[in-house]
Amino acid sequence: GEDVEQSLFxxxxxxxxxxxxxxxxxxxxxxxYWYKQEPGAGLQLLTYIFSNMDMKQDQRLTVLLNKxxxxxxxxIADTQTGDSAIYFCADGGATNKLIFGTGTLLAVQP
Amino acid sequence: xxxxxxxxxxxxxxxxxxxxxxxxxxxxxDRMYWYRQDPGLGLRLIYYSFDVKDINKGEIxxxxxxxxxxxxxxSLSLESAIPNQTALYFCATSDPxxxxxxxxxxxxxxxxx
Numbered sequence: 001g002e003d004v005e006q007s008l009f010x011x012x013x014x015x016x017x018x019x020x021x022x023x024x025x026x027x028x029x030x031x032x033y034w035y036k037q038e039p040g041a042g043l044q045l046l047t048y049i050f051s052n053m054d055m056k057q058d059q060r061l062t063v064l065l066n067k068x069x070x071x072x073x074x075x076i077a078d079t080q081t082g083d084s085a086i087y088f089c090a091d092g093g094a095t096n097k098l099i100f101g102t103g104t105l106l107a108v109q110p
Numbered sequence: 111x112x113x114x115x116x117x118x119x120x121x122x123x124x125x126x127x128x129x130x131x132x133x134x135x136x137x138x139x140d141r142m143y144w145y146r147q148d149p150g151l152g153l154r155l156i157y158y159s160f161d162v163k164d165i166n167k168g169e170i171x172x173x174x175x176x177x178x179x180x181x182x183x184x185s186l187s188l189e190s191a192i193p194n195q196t197a198l199y200f201c202a203t204s205d206p207x208x209x210x211x212x213x214x215x216x217x218x219x220x221x222x223x
Contacts, residue, residue, distance in 0.1 A: 033212075041217075042114075042200055042214040042215055042216045043153075043202075043214040045212070088152060097143075097158060097168070098143075098153075098155070098212060099155075100145075100152040100153040100154070101152055102150055102151060102152040
């Protein structure tokens, strides 16, 4: 079956940039997503990118998509302590049944 | 008020009991989903429904059943709960508009003893 992989943990200092990486296997993906989960909460959609785009910027967030390598990244500029959370990459596939990665725990050190 | 609500938020039950988790949405979306979240495994799709008459199995449907009572309601049942169904369960909705964004409920933490 299709798979989405992420590293499990990332630690950065407040004010630095964070880059969270994701790889996926589905070549028929139409949309790819980044979700954020804060402790004790559900998932919140941060941003998404259409598969024919290379980059999408939304305030402090930049998504880069390398479709050839099936690699997606999320860059958070000027990372704040409030950005500490688990970040999930999700592959929408051809029918938009989301396949989630395992999540990356972002720890922001003051 | 939240757009996607789940009840109960927390539940402890015993092995062999039947339990139902409920999801309601006010977003007017046709598509609804049930996921479970386990540490280190991300979210996995249990069942999904693209409209009231459409029910589909997801990646891990064994041991679960669902009912789509109305556009706004989608229930998940565990007919005979077992300990490895202990997990965090999320309901989500989406509309096939731009981005097919999925909107998640707050989750139900289920413990089976």
